[in-house]
Amino acid sequence: MYGIRNCDSVRKARKLLDESKVEYTFHDYKKDGADENALNEACERFGWESVLNKRGTTWRKLDDETKAGVSDQASAIALMMQETSLIKRPLITGGKQLLLGFDAALWGEVMEKGEL
Numbered sequence: 001m002y003g004i005r006n007c008d009s010v011r012k013a014r015k016l017l018d019e020s021k022v023e024y025t026f027h028d029y030k031k032d033g034a035d036e037n038a039l040n041e042a043c044e045r046f047g048w049e050s051v052l053n054k055r056g057t058t059w060r061k062l063d064d065e066t067k068a069g070v071s072d073q074a075s076a077i078a079l080m081m082q083e084t085s086l087i088k089r090p091l092i093t094g095g096k097q098l099l100l101g102f103d104a105a106l107w108g109e110v111m112e113k114g115e116l
Contacts, residue, residue: 002027002038003089009102013090016104020111024092029084038093039077045098048076051088058085092116 001017001024003010017024027035042051052070053059059067062083070076080087092099096115099107110116 001025002029002035002087002091002093004029004085005031007089010090012104013092013102013107016107017116022111022116029087029089034081034084034087036077036081038091039080039087040073041093041098042091042100043073043077046100048073050100051091052076052080053086053088056085058083 001010001013003013003026005026005028014026027038039051066079070079088101090099090102095110097110099110099116107116
């Protein structure tokens, strides 16, 4: 699981996994940086527009020139590598399912199928 330790969505996701006794490794973007391969995989699966979090304060604080410079997957990943708070979280890789963002119902279905 990739995310930021103090993010509400990540906390909910970790709680669900812990309560469900699902083993996982946590990669904290703030402490460990972003994983470019995981970002590429997520962008290929979900589209870079979904992986890049434009709803948070980090995006709103960026200058207009920087925002305008994000026009494709490569430029989005380059910016997310610099500003890890721009990555939608949590991101789950390594299982049979790649998951982006926390949706308790969807995660429950995936866990029931044994795909997490």
